[in-house]
Amino acid sequence: MSRRPRRGHGRPTLDDVAQAAGVTRITVSRFFHSPDKLAPETAARVRAAVDEVGYVPNAQAGQLASGRSRVVAALVPNLGYSIFAETIQGLSEGLMDSGYELMLMPTNYSLEREERQLRALMAWSPSALVLTGRRHSAAAEQLLNGLREQGTPVVEIWDRPDAPNEPGAPARIGFDHREIGMRMACHLMELGHRHLGYVDNPVAEDYRARERRAGFAAAAAQAGARLDEVQAPPGDSFDSGRWALQQLLARQPAPSAVAFANDLLAAGAWVDLQAVGSSLSSSPTSGPALLGFGDFPISRQVRPMLSTVHTPNAEIGRSAARSLLAALQSGGPPEGQALACELVARGSTPRHS
CATH class of the missing domain: 3.40.50.2300 (Response regulator)
Incomplete structure (x- = not known):
């Protein structure tokens, strides 16, 4: 790398970068507009020169050109x-x-x-x-x-x-959200659950959540399982999930397994279920099985940890x-x-x- 070019108090230019990197002005211009066309070693030299001279590209000029x-x-x-x-x-x-x-x-x-x-x-x-x-x-x-x-x-x-x-x-x-919903239902049914519940999220415009719910319902119907559904109230939070689970558990008979539109809703219900269950039973998993979606950090922070769908x-x-x-x-x-x-x-x- 050559020494920092000497200049006045004006804004650093492409020529300053070219001099510092020991390359042509065209090469410097290419670094900003088509960096993939430069050899890695050349790009590294230009990048270091940009940092050295403090050059800031003119975005408006580049936009006018391209x-x-x-x-x-x-x-x-x-x-x-x-x-x-x-x-x-x-x-x-x-x-x-x-x-x-x-x-x-x-x-x-x-x-x-x-x-x-x-x-x-x-x-x-x-x-x-x-x-x-x-x-x-x-x-x-x-x-x-x-x-x-x-x-x-x-x-x-x-x-x-x-x-x-x-x-x-x-x-x-x-990925296919309907197919994921079907997999969620099949997982619960493979564990022996024949009476399922589903808690949908309160965001009407979230059609991907609707597709997961539709897939879940289709798989349950195909297998002849019973399904109870409820929509969580606005808020999409712990409290929403807790309220929704209480609505399902108030039904007789209550579902033995419940899936949720996302982990926030599921975790709220799960924490509440553990608090109630701990005062009634020595088992930490008394009550229905719960399944979330999204593998949010909270799903790994609650105890026992929350079953969920990990998304990429x-x-x-x-x-x-x-x-x-x-x-x-x-x-x-x-x-x-x-x-x-x-x-x-x-x-x-x-x-x-």
Whole structure:
């Protein structure tokens, strides 16, 4: 590395970086706009020179030159849920050192809000776009189709790939929620439970949760099992799960096993069940078996630990980043990918006696 170039008090330039790295100005420009085209050793030298001279690229100038910003925008339902936070972390890690910056926008499960955010994003001319799920408003679908026609890669995450890698098929990275719901019911029935309960979440717009519930109900009906259902009240919290379980247990006869739309609801019910059970029985698992979804950290913090479905949260984000970067490099459409979930049996789902 050469010595830090001497200059006045002005803003560092591409020429300053080129001099410090011992490369041409064109090579430095390529580092910011097409870093994948540089040899790793050259890219490392330029990166070190950028840090040395304190160069900050002019994003507006780059956008004017290319017609696009160096922004990858991601729209997710809720940044507070660990499953989506882990997905964003995976996406961020996948984009690291790519030259693209990640912009996050929460939709709160609202298709109307998603549409407004998409319109606002048009002013940024994003290089690529990540959305959560396959359902959008009619106006949003038009915007997305326009972006795809212009060559902007669009990936939909947390949903099943209907026809991955087929020409014209939307690129989706995730899994089949209905199939997961069926697996949840089958797991409980394999443990000997013939009277099941299901607690749905209170977010009406969360169609993926509705699909899991539908799959659960279909598997129970196919096996001839009895099913009682209840929707948790607004809040999606410990208290909501506790209330919902109490509603099911008040029915006679009560279900011997209950599945929940997510681990927050299940954990609230499980903690309450253990508190009540400990005063009535020496068994720590007296009462119905409980099964959650999402493998939230809380599922491993309660005792006994909560049985759940482990979802590939971070891998969804990393796969989305790989798909987008490959599309940006090749100029072709991004590819979808089906990912696997794992049913994790822990202490909350004992065999039915």
